[in-house]
Every structure is written in structure tokens, then in C-alpha cells.
Amino acid sequence: MSRFLGYFDWKRTDGLWFAVLLAAAFALPHFIENDYYINVLVLVFLYAGMASAWNIIGGMAGQFSLGHTAFVGIGAYTSTLLFNYVGVSPWLGMIAGGLLSMLMAALIAYPVFRMRGVFFAMATLAFGETVRILLMASRKYVDMPYGLSINYDPGFIRMVFEDRSSYAMLTGAFLIIVTIFAFGLSRSYIGSYLRAIRDSEEAAVASGIPMRKYKMIAFLISAFFTSIGGTLLAQYILYIEPSSVFSTAISIDLPLMALLGGIGTIAGPVIGAVIALPLRDILLETFGQSAPGLHLVIYGIALIVIVIVLPHGLLGGVKSIRERFVSRSHARSEREEPK
């Protein structure tokens, strides 16, 4: 066990973070009575998990995908269709969705990974839209209503719960699992390969790192977990339709949260989700009444400002403040030392 643990590059604060996460996921839900806040908690955990999943390919490997909503949708639709029409438990349907998403990811990887940067983003954006359109077009051949509902019939096997705290624990567990994977990936040799690829593809190739293999690994893992998130979303809201789960807004939200907290870090997406979701709700509350769309105007402007001012997200901002502090105190102590 200790040899296994030794594979990873542990830092001092890691234990602390894990403890916090565990407490948040399993203890916190019991203390929050208010329905509204519990709802926020459920969604924060869920989006944090999906943002972390995105971060694996987007932040760690540097392949900026704007099409992850495809995996959310595939996950949501697969488990829901299997449940509604075949009676398969969403726990299994979730895995099926995840596998299907991995398959889609593998298929799309060949064309899209040939591109870098913005073009990769464009291609994945197009990919996300394409899946949605294909789904909608398929309704001509398969008799399927526009929106799918899941029966409210609480039961563990049906992954439907009566009280929200159970959902919070569910999504909390999801977040913890994704975080563990992200952590494992990041602190292992795979993580350093991914970072090498992110920082300079040419150098990585020259060092003999089989790029396609590792990009693919990251992409598949990312797709799998994002897809699981899709299933959980469907099971929470109990209603899905193409525009809700195959939505460009989701595709933008996930990288946005990762960016806000600190892209490429493990805690970043979580912090991002913790801030972004409640903030958006507050914006909606404050401005949504006066004029339709105003809160989104502010959201858009905020996005612009944040990206320019904090390119490394909040964690990056904190880091640079700390660094400036450290160098200043070093300089001071150097001057004070007797020569």
C-alpha cells in the first residue's frame, strides 16, 4: 500500500483538502435544513465534479474542449432511456453511458486532436452541437418524445431520493471520486506527461512522449466522468430534453469554473464551482427581474474581466500574491543579514 501511495507526489496540505472534502460531502448535507441551500450544494458538488472531469483534459493536458456537453447529454440520455424503456437501474445505466461517452470520445479524438488551441476548441464546439442535432434528427426514426421524464418513485436502486441531502451525498461522493482520480492522475507520471504536453507539444514529442496515447487517456477519463455527471443530473432534475443536457452553456460553464478557480489545479474546478454557481444565482435574483438577460450581460462582462485579470484563476492570483510576499521578505532578510 505504501509503495502504491509512493507513486504519487504528495504535498503537505493534501490530507487537509481531502478531509475538508469528505466532511463537506458527507457531514455538511445533514446540517443544512434550508431547501434552497441544499439545492445549491447538490448542484455545486455536481458541477464541481464535472468541471474537475473537464479539467483532466482541458486543464492538465491543455486541450481546451468546448464540447463536453456532448458527454453530459450522452450520459443523461443513455441512463434515462435504459431506465424508462428497458428498466435498467441508473447505477448500471450510468456506467453504460460512461462507456458510450468514452466510445464517442475515442471516435472524435482522431480528427480533433490533430488541431491545437482555438481550432480544437472550435472543433469540439461543433462536435457538441452535432451530437445534439443528430439526437434531435433521430426522433424522426425512433418514437421518442422531445423531453424525457423520470418517474418520481424514490428508491436507492432507481437512484431517486426523497430528500435532497441524499442527493447531496450522492453528488458529493461523485465529486470525491473524480477528485481522487484527478489527483491520482495529476501526481503520477501520467500527470507530468500531460503537463509536458500542455506546456509544449513540440518539446513533449521530442522527448519521446507518445502524445496521442496520453491525450487519449485523459480524454477518455474526462468523458467517462463527465458522462456520469450527466446521469446524476438527470436523476436529480428528473426531466431532460436536448436543449437542457446538450447545451453550449454547459460546455462553457465547465471550463469557466475550472478557469475561475485555477485551471490545471485539482482544487481549482471545485473552487470555481463553489463561487460561480451561487454567484450566478445571486446575479439572477438581483437583476433577473428588472430586465430579461441583464444578469447574463453582467455574467459575460464578468467573464471578460476575470479572464484578463486572473488568467490563472483565483488560485493563481493567490499564488502570485504569496510569491510577491515571499520575495519581498526574502529581500528584506537578505539585507538584514550580517555579511
Next chain:
Amino acid sequence: MLEITNLHAAYGDAKVLYGIYLKVEPGEVVAIVGSNGAGKTTLLRSICGVVRPTEGSIRLNGEEVAGKRTHELVDKGLIMVPEGRRLFPRMSVRRNLEIGAYSNRARPHLAERLDYVYRLFPILKERSEQLGGTLSGGQQQMCAIARGLVATPEVLMIDEVSLGLAPVMISRVYDAIKAIRDLGVTLLMVEQNVNQALSVADRAYVIQHGRVALSGTGKELQGNEEVRRIYLGLNSTEEELS
């Protein structure tokens, strides 16, 4: 004409130049030599504004120009032919030359300058419609130098004159440089090939680790042992110990 004092420059946290001094008189050919990584290219880039000096003074005809932006310096006649030539790949030779006269200073004289460089480098006239990206290394260098001349330079700076060129090309380019020198153009060149450089230069500076290690006339330096040692990247103590 060009006077540099105590020039310091860095790329972010990596300091490259530590107090360079340098002088170029009108009509002179001055060479900057030194081993790889000594800071020669950084020096030229600092002079022409691509890199911002952190400290020091650069005076062109008495006017302080350190820290000014590249395009402003071009208007004052500080022209650089960059390392690697950097012709516009999808423009013809003629277009490349013409855009050399973009600045306010050079534009009125475009026609006569074009004539002048076509006479100096007849091969450019031959291939005037060929795309810059398809020329050979030596032809590109000649085109790049010609492009620099079209800009009516006060001082023409050439970075890494012979880098990446086949020996026969190098001698052709140096013939061209001698022709330019004979026409009175003031030249400041960075050159890895010390012998070639010293054969045309009036004076030279030897740069090592971002500082001027030696300077003198071409003849003085040609026979100098120190130059050989510095160029090979050894310093005196190392040699003594071995």
C-alpha cells in the same frame, strides 16, 4: 553615430546583457563576435527595440533612443536585418523590398532605392516576382539585406550574417557586404564566423557572457589568441588548469 553605454537587458528574470558599451562611427563597419549565447542577438534586439533594455543608454546621432518602439526607430534610420532573414514568405521579392520602404523616411525614395539594390544584387531583379519563401538561403539573405537598404538606414544592423548558409553562399554575401561598405553604408554586424567578420570589419567587439570582453580594430583582433579562446567559450583560468 551610434553610441551605447552601460546597456543591460533581460528576458523576464534571465539577465543577458551586463553593461555593454559600443560605438559605431559613420561609414564604419563594426562587427560583434562571440560564442553562442553570449548575448549578441539580444544586443541587436535591444538596440532596435524588440527587447526593452532594463538600463543604459543608446544614442543615435546624439539622440537618446533606448526603450523606444521598433517602428519609431526605423523612422530614425535604425534598421535591422534579423536573424534568419525573416522575409515575408508569401510576398514576392519585389513586394518584400517595397515594404522595406514603408516608413515615412524611406517612402519618398523607394524608386531610386529599388534601382540601387537591383544594381547591387542583380539576382534579385531576375527573381523579383518569386515568392520570398521559395528562395535559397543565400538569396534570402541578399534580399533581406537589400530590404534593409531600401529603408534608407543611418545604421544597418545585420544579425547573424552567415548563419545557416553554405560556404559558397557566405562568400557571395560577404562580397555584397564589401560592396555596401565601399558605398559608405554604416554597418553593425553580428557574426559567428569570426574570420569572415574580421576580414571586412574596421573594428570589432568580442562579447562574452553578456559583457564586452575585448575590442579593437579588425587587424588587432585577427591574430589575437584571446579571441580564439573566448570564441571557443573557454576562459583563461580554465585553460591554465588543463
Next chain:
Amino acid sequence: MDTLIQLIISGALLGGVYALAALGLNLIFGVAKVINFAHGEFLMLGMYAGYWLMTLTGINPYYGAPFIAVAFFLLGAVFYLGIMRFTIYRPELTQVFVTLGLSIALQNLALMFWQADYRTIQTMPQGMSSLQLGGMHLPTDRVIAFGFAMVILIAVIIFLRKTFTGRAIEAVSQDLMAAQLMGINPQKIFVLTFGLGIAITGVAGGVLIPSFYAFPSVGTFFVLVAFVVVVLGGLGSVTGTIVGGLGLGIIETLGGYVAPDLKEALPFVLLILLLAIRPHGLLGIKGAEKETLK
């Protein structure tokens, strides 16, 4: 056979307009190496500009195009100086998010001020709404829009080739540092390019509105169209934009005839295929898809 010709001509008319819609994007990308995800929103604003111009002053966008062009040139300059200037030397993801943020903000501003209603205008008096040419019925508005497109596209090509400023723009797009060494002020060129690119996009919107409905999120459709045109015709190549536009227009019209359900997905599928097989497009520069500002 007749149907085929009618479809091709229809497609070409559409394609010309697509090319115009994409030109601004391509121009800006070629010079600043920035993909403007808010491009569709500028087009949308152009459409609304055309709408309000006609509704409030009675001037139709064909005559009003110069006003739109000037207004949008200023808008483009502000866009660069106020926002994009800070993203040029930053990692690409900054540009992506900044332009995405702008896209969201603009879409919702339009929603706030003009609501979600679909709007269009009538520019032709009764009876003139379609032209008879060689036995085919062609919508007049589309023909005029096509005309505008061709004139502007050719004017831009001439500008880039024949004038010093145009060549300076070309130079910056090919090698920024070398361009600076020629005495070209990159800031001026960026302002000019953004101004020009957005102005063209505004005019494109203006001539589109008689044929298409305007609504706040119409940009999302057009931005993908523009992407496909740019990738198909060639990143950074203006001539390529014409080819790409015509190509897409014709493919889409033919495809729409054959399989109307999948018509919506066509641009996306085409985009992915193109990016996979030939990312530099038909006339573009090889490796342009890997370029960043040097």
C-alpha cells in the same frame, strides 16, 4: 437539370453572402491570430442596425451601408482598444473566453433592449421582390446582397495588394516581428484590422436582414457558418473566403434539397471533417491552424 442549375445558382447567391459574413473573421484571424467567438454577435448587431435604420429613418440598408460601415469601424476599433488588446499576447484560452464572454454579453444586451421577437424588413416595393433571370426566380434581396458581397470582397483584395497600408496588414499577418522592423506600427495595424473586419461584418449583417430574420441569438448560427467558410476556404486567405463561401452555400443548398432534416447539422459535420482532413482549407496556408502570434 434545370433544378440542379437553380439550386447551384441559389447556393452561389447564398454562398456569396456567407463569404461576406465570414470575411471579417478571416481578416482578424489572419492578422491578430485571434478567433473571435463573438463574431456572430457583431453580425447580429449589423442586422439590427439595418433593421433600425430602415424602421426609424426609412433608409434601406443598401443605401445605408456606408453609415453602418463607419459606425461599425468605430465599434471594431473600440473592441480592439478596449478589450482585445489585452488578450493578444496571452495564451489562447484567454481569447476564447474573452470573446465568448463578449458573445454572451452582446446576445443578452440585444435581448434586453430588443426582446426575442424575430424581425425583418421589406426593402423592395411590391412586385420587385424577385427577379426573373433566364427562366429562374431569384429573390432580389439575395441578388443585391450577393452583389455587395462581391464588390466588398474584391475591394478588400485590391486594398490588401495595392496599397501600402494593405500590404502592411499582409506583412503583420505573415511575420509580426519582421513587420515591425519595416517600421510598421503593430498597434495601428491591429486597430485598423479590427475596425475593418467589424465594419465589413456590420455591413454584412445589414444586407442580410432583408433575407434573414434577426433575433438576439441569430449569431450562433452565423458564427458557425463563418467558421466553416473560413476553414473551408483557407485560414487567413481572403480569396479563400470567396471560395469557401460559395462552396458552403452550394453544398448546403444541394444538401438541403436531398436531406432536409440533417441540413442543420451539415455545417458542423463539414467543419469537423475539414478540420480533420485539411485544416488549412482549400487555399489557406499550411499550418495556419497551428499559428500563434510570433
